[in-house]
Amino acid sequence: MPLTSNRIRERLHTAAADASAVATLHRSGVIDLTRPDRVLWTARSNRRYGPQATLIMKAAKEFPDAPALVDERGVLTYRELDKQSNALANALLARGLRPGSVIGVLARDHRGLVLTISAAGRAGLRLAMMNTGFARPQFAEVAVREKVRAVLHDEEFTDLLSALPADLPRLLTWTDSAPTVSLGTPTIDGLIASAGTELPAPPERPGGFIILTSGTTGLPKGAPRTSLSPVTSAMFVDRIPFPRRGTVLIASPIFHSTGFATWTIAAALANQVVTMRRFDAETTLATLAAHRAEMLVAVPTMLNRILALGTEVLARYDLSALRVIAVAGSAVSPELSERIQDAFGEVLYNLYGSTEVAICSVAQPAELRLAPGTVGRPPVTAQVALFDDNDRRIERPLVKGRIFARTAAPFEGYTDGRTKQIIDGYMSTGDMGHFDRHGLLHVDGRDDDMIVSGGENVYPLEVENLLAALPGVHDAAVVGVPDGDFGKRLRAVIVAAPGSSLDAHAVKDHVRAHLARYKVPRDVIFLDELPRNATGKVVRRTLEKLDLA
Template identity: 60%
Template sequence: MKVAHAVEAVKAIGLLRTRGVTDPRKPLETLRTIKESQVFGPQATSVRHSARVTPDAPALVDERGELTYRQLDEQSTAIARGLRAAGITQGTVIGVLCRDHRGLILTMVAAGKLGVRVALMNTGFAKPQFAAVCEREHVEAMLHDSEFLGLLDALPPELPRYLTWVDEGTEIPEGEQSLDDLIAANSTEPLPNPSKPGGFIILTSGTTGLPKGAPRSKTSPLATAQLVDLLPFPKGGTQVIVSPIFHSTGLATWLVGATLGNKVVLRRRFDAEATLKMIADNKAEMLVAVPTMLHRMTELPAEVRAAYDLSSLKSIVLAGSALSPELSTKAAEVFGPVVYNLYGSTECAVATVASPQDLALAPGTVGRAPITCEVRLYDDDGKRVTDVGVTARIFIRSGAPFEGYTDGRHKQIIDGYMSSGDVGHFEEHGLLMVDGRDDDMIVSGGENVFPQEVENLLLERPDVFDAAVVGVDDAEFGKRLRAFVVAEPGHSPDADEIKAHVKENLARYKVPREVVFLDDLPRNTTGKLLRRVLVEYDVKA
């Protein structure tokens, strides 16, 4: 087994060359980049590399305009100098509370140059969560957008803080500096290298409890190989990223894009039509989004979509939450065979990728494992499951696992494979289908039910815009299903008819006992359903 893994690692290195991540014509640059990655980490290394190779190429576009790789490199150095002068040095942990824009990118690159650890905060935090995470992760300074000034009341007043984005009309607190202030006041002369990378902490996008911190001190080149193996990244081209960069997918795709010298187009808040305009205006080849965003884009009127030239678009990369079979099929009809479904987790990194061809064979599939990754199924007793169509727990072997949660816990590991926390099965073509979260399964009258199957059926209906199914306590059956439905605009679905539809297509015990209509479903920033909110929803109210 070890020999097979070594052979695959060698193949991955060859893949990096064929995909343009490394250039055999520039061996010294490749060696320099590898060496720098050992001290700067991936964020600063990617930008420094592209600043040397293509300094005047556009690196980033946001609402403030465009920055080249040279400008990203120089401005991040000035910021690093300003932070160092304030006592933020190697080993310090800084919190970063930003939407997607240059301030977030500049901060991450500056931190890499200092050997400072970055804790990426969720922009959807409530004040108690924010304060608790900052305390647990030992945050010693906070870099944040001005819109989050109210959240910072939860932190000690003496904690240093810097503004990464200032909304028009915002009154800046006395004594607080912005990144622009640091850039204007400091030299762009290179700093001494840190002795080791500071790394970063990505918070899990879990839908209950306090998000766990998944730290990574460094990133293996194999992680890049996993992404470029089955995803068609442009080289020297353009990516639009609307998936939040403080989560794994947005961050990983930006890192690969920066390494390849791509122009990355960002927007602080998602808007379906504005995203089409970003693609058209920048002739983008790749869009990175979460399924709920793609859903909003497919729901735009046909005449609105037709107003934008999307002929440059070669791939729509989705991750962060489940892609329903219905959305998979509809997106292919609307945008063509360009949808790629990426499955993984903050802890396990990449697990599988579904190509447009895979999604045509099995709508909603998460596909196959890329190079250096493997997926296995195990039952509750730890025995491997290989039969087609049999649902079991999903375990992943990846070249880029995390280092254990910052609270000391870890994921279950069997035979070197880490639990993803999901359950699924392999269909007849060998493609992985995710049936739901392991802890979402309910037992109703002695029968195991995964709500996602019922949700997918409801989403196929033309009168349903969005749907969620949860288990609630029941005196007779232990648990029963309750469906929450968002009606398609212009439609008024009937609860009894919805129940009859489920009964016609699925087993009787999978029929929701109740159907509740809502204006919208509660989801987090990556589109994951907040099931606990629905479980606790007061139907009588």
Template identity: 60%
Template sequence: MVSVLHSARQRVAHTGEALQGLKRLRELGLSDPSDPVGTVRLLRDARVFGPPATAIRRAARMFPDQPGLADERGELTYRQLEDQSNALARGLQRNGVKPGTVVGVLARDHRGLILTMAAVGKLGARLALMNTGFAKPQFAQVCERENVRVVLHDSEFLGLLDALPEDLPRILTWVDEGAEIPSGAKTLDELVESNAPTPLPAPKKPGGFIILTSGTTGLPKGAPRERTGPLSTVQMVDRIDFPQRGTMVIVSPIFHSTGFATWLTGCAFGNKVVTARRFDAERTLRLIAEHRADMLVAVPTMLHRMVELDKEIRQKYDTSSLKGIVLAGSALSPELSVRTAEVFGPVLYNLYGSTECAIASVARPEDLTIAPGTAGKAPLTCEVALFDDDGRRVLAKNVTGRVFIRSGSPFKGYTDGRMKEVIDGYMSSGDVGHFDDRGLLFIDGRDDDMIVSGGENVFPQEVENLLLERPDIFDAAVVGVDDVEYGKRLRAFIVPEPGVVLDGEEIKAHVKANLARYKVPRDVFFLEDLPRNATGKLLRRVLVEYEPPTA
């Protein structure tokens, strides 16, 4: 009886949230009750085309002459994106792509990627977004597991395709100057130019899309989504103030969750999205200044490199137009939160979530002002709960528990059949964290990063944050390694600021003076850079396996 009442209360609460979410969409102009025809068309499109194609189709109707994308080749309006993706869809159709075909795309952020995502949806084919940081064996294994039957790719990745069957159709999405292209190779531009831009018949059902996890612990897993609804947009816009018919610079990879979701939201608001194929800190400042950008979307490593630029370099570019910086992908340190406010003002939004769980919480600028590094609060249709190791709810403030998320975009399992742990409708994020007295969420680290050293629980992230506060340290990571006496011990890896020489014993003394003795690293190594993947996440397993050079 208690279980039935609990379920009933949950359904009522979730219905109330959905109604609040729809109200929020109306307030932001993303839903118009006075236009029932447009609303029905949007819902129909979302049901059969999938998010990328639906976003461009709607934007082409609402903002046809508004610049929709700016890359290194220039600008395209939303009407041009719609017409060219139609033509590309026809070209792909003539090359064997049909409903249900899995199309892999291995491309950096540019028009080729955007057009491919939309075209695949218009055919009812299945989109697999590949990581540009793949090594050849990883790429081949993921293509086989996901049953990829056609690959669209940039010319720089030609070498990776050697691992695929020779008869697998492939199309070039971007050709670098001077690149040696195989004889008879087809390009996206040729398919666009040789096919009509008229719309295709709608597919009977969506092909869906697959976003890969970061793969920091092994081969990336496939997280599929068949479709997304209006409430998915609520998660993104409820606590983040997106520009409307403004400009966004997205340097976070669009093949991954954050870049993908913010690009979709940018289309919904009729924004011009400025992309760059490769990240460069100074060039990003130049793009913000040249395009008078309202918003920047990045990962913490990128933003860190931007705020660490010499003041003379930063002052060359007028970034006063910037009203928001959306950050996601890895942990935001308190130090980076403070430095960003010093350089750009109170404009930072810290988005916490995962490929599987979508958005869990967002820290707004005012949250980060009073609590640097916080993950903030859950937006409408989402909820964060903490559970202990026995599955009991942790309700006390400032008590660490395992982070679980209830999302308006539910995840139904990986493409290999595995599933995340679920308790009472909440899915595990794999992180541990706590709520402070204000109800703000803090992520203390990954559940599997915690080590037990001499009987004490230690989260390396706390030590990392302390080290990153030092002005003579550019970057830092702390991992746990096996130890005969203590079971595990901490090992620190530090990238000094340019021109700075640091001493390992002094680093240990600094940690000992600020944290408990069992949190002091036993080893300190100095590196030129830390290993990270294409989305900026630290590859901790590489550091755990690190073998120091012999003298």
């Protein structure tokens, strides 16, 4: 088929973007173009074993004695991480698992999870990253749907596996009480100790991995990635100054997109990655200070809890080494954006993307000062477009539309066979948004969160952001619920700050003073805490079902 002028332009644009991405990778230190032998080796290994295994191998070749991972059990160097990954891969293959088989991992952030990720790539196994917030029925349904052939899990999640067939192999990635290991279930430590440390023969094709969507409105969908373009890493390092051979504290769960991607980039730059099995606000500050960490990866609710400690507690810890706070997973309100930078300086980077499109926009500190809450601009190789309800592209600023993106990490379709809408090569993110007059992207809410109340379109996120700035509000969420008169009405769920005397009338008056009347919540409910999943996102279906009585 002859090439049209549009296709020629598209190919030229892609070639230029790829060249720019390679330059970005060199500038950031992910690759070294002055050592083409290393670049070729990395590319060849990536095609065989996938990026997560390859980047640990690369760091082990170049900086074998550099610290790779810190958890509650101590420090692993890149050499140790590499050798133990090989041993675990060999042990998994020896237990009858074959390249291409799916294994599930249900683990918090620690060496057991990282070793499983790396070993799966070396063995050619497809890894399903399970959510630590699963209930038993959810976990069982996802495991069946993804055709999981073995589960590697932390001891604390043993009960979740009771709904699975008894003969499904189980391996422990972490034990809280070594002398009483659960009924003789093998541990990965035992497997590693019993296996050879040579690199397994390369599989016919990389196993890849499956990252699950958040599942805040239903059963999480599986988004597989069999392979990734070598330039995918450029989307992260283009607008975020990752440290090189420094220290990165990842508080976000690694089983989800943000933690997984930032851990991968941190390893590519031979950083020491500090992990935490459970988040605690003051412990995070103490850990940042103790390790002189240059980068923190977190979700907004974590930062909100850190700021809630107050200035006196924050002042106890020396965070002068901190250069980057990378935040993603849910919306950062303008009010939270300002408070973070007031407390920690111009270090905030707001990432926007999804499990399906990876990262498609990043706001840098100066942009967040100019337009608090913005998600910024697309990084190299990424493009963002807005489309109206008739699939026509929106070019004007300040006009809301559906957000679509095209990136270097193409979506392969969900594991249940469904996919996302695509227009002119751009994939739907599922969000509504607009560009401001500076060309910065703003997310206005999920397209399926919009409600029609009395004939008016309302986006709950707009009301949420307003309530977040109301004195006396510690946390807030707004959802739409059925209404006999108006079709839908807004429900505001508030977590009051300690000592606050805020009541429902004050909440409604505040919204009425700033927004149109139809955006005032009819219901205002006060809770001690909002229901959130392991990635910090509000579980909205729980709020929609609250019993007002």
